[in-house]
Amino acid sequence: MTEFVSAISSKNISLELSTKLLEAAVEKGKELGMPFSISIVDRVGNLKAFSAMDNAPVLSLDIAQNKAFSAATYNRATHEWYDRLKDDPPLLHGLVHTERLVIFGGGYPIKIDGELIGGIGVSGGHYTHDMQVCEAALEVLEQLTTKAV
Amino acid sequence: MTEFVSAISSKNISLELSTKLLEAAVEKGKELGMPFSISIVDRVGNLKAFSAMDNAPVLSLDIAQNKAFSAATYNRATHEWYDRLKDDPPLLHGLVHTERLVIFGGGYPIKIDGELIGGIGVSGGHYTHDMQVCEAALEVLEQLTTKAV
């Protein structure tokens, strides 16, 4: 007989890790010489930590948050959507209208040992720049989580 | 002389039937090995019954509800939209912005003897998976309604 399951466990990104990721992202932004908005959300897409670099475009504030939301709530990097949509017309013309769903680069799930704990979203440059900023943050994640959990 | 009509009757899905459909949908979801959100609405699109399988993507919660809403409020399965839109640019580029309208698979009207009584919407996989889950639920509807009304 299978046991009755009353609750399921999940992990969420800590503020401590979120702050480290923001720092690394801002560092990368300075290196690129462009002002970005950077958003960290927990695994259900709720805002956890946020930094807007000085003079970041106002439009980037929401886009960064929506990218982080998209990445966490579907557990998929935002740049991975387009290849899955481009030959599937109903999705290409339909899914893109989903509120807060971003289908271009700059949003990544944050995982520890393969388990989703949150998302990061960056906006301010072309999405290829935004992706570089995310990747700089996620490198720090890897360094930190290799050392300790 | 035509009779004066003071009221019109309509039927709405019962909670009892809704619960049966949800059970069948969850069963199918387990068989596919993916966590889905499943929504049942009444004939005017109001939420009647809902189940989110454990670890269903957060994004699927609203999409499932919007698919059920779309199917019931236009009395059309959501996968039937695209073929009607694709050669009609004003609709293809315009109608898709209708709030809550979903134009890809995973939403079906629920009917008894051809009469609309509600809608079902499923989200969590590719829409082909979502459609399988809906169809499993609608098979139960057919079995139940063949036996009795």
Added chain:
Amino acid sequence: MTEFVSAISSKNISLELSTKLLEAAVEKGKELGMPFSISIVDRVGNLKAFSAMDNAPVLSLDIAQNKAFSAATYNRATHEWYDRLKDDPPLLHGLVHTERLVIFGGGYPIKIDGELIGGIGVSGGHYTHDMQVCEAALEVLEQLTTKAV
């Protein structure tokens, strides 16, 4: 030296438990002879399971969801708010405008061993009726969780 904390763990209500609570709530609703809407959310307030009894007032659909949301996202039963607000005019006139916050009875946190795992919200009668329906569901929770975790 304190250890670096990269993630925090939390538990969420399962669909299996949610379904049991809905059944108990509907049972109580039938006993009271009134149609209720009953909503179960997880610990961050996302919809997990929902039932609208046949002929439940349309207005009750959203109120039930908002009560469950309020109870889970502030970890407080909705009927406990008023006594804390009534002699604190800035809150009494201000806090009540918080979107989705309900300050009358019919929403309860769902906890296991003192840990928040979700919320239940009921609407359809006077809030004293709604509270009875919630309590009937939470009694089942207690029975189930005393037997197993």
Added chain:
Amino acid sequence: MTEFVSAISSKNISLELSTKLLEAAVEKGKELGMPFSISIVDRVGNLKAFSAMDNAPVLSLDIAQNKAFSAATYNRATHEWYDRLKDDPPLLHGLVHTERLVIFGGGYPIKIDGELIGGIGVSGGHYTHDMQVCEAALEVLEQLTTKAV
């Protein structure tokens, strides 16, 4: 003859200062032993920096942001509203419905030399706690701006 004015200057809080204020606020939150959400906005109310302490109530995420928004966009601490409203029924019953306006404590304008540069908002405890957290952050502001500008 008055001069033709083609542009007006304004100052906005920097990310560097915002980060310092967040750190001081989180420190105070730990001292109080409660998890708070802390939001910093610029002088027009746009999000600049944000931290949600681990296990902060979900409801506090938006309230903190709305308090910071209210304080900056009206250049008034949120706790100063009630005394101005309480004997003015049209405002007391009308103004409180303004979207995002919070009229209880926990939101403060951020100023340098009397000039508005942003706002801070805190939520998670009773508003008297939230105010203590804000004040701890604003003390740091004073220390920093006494030393240099």
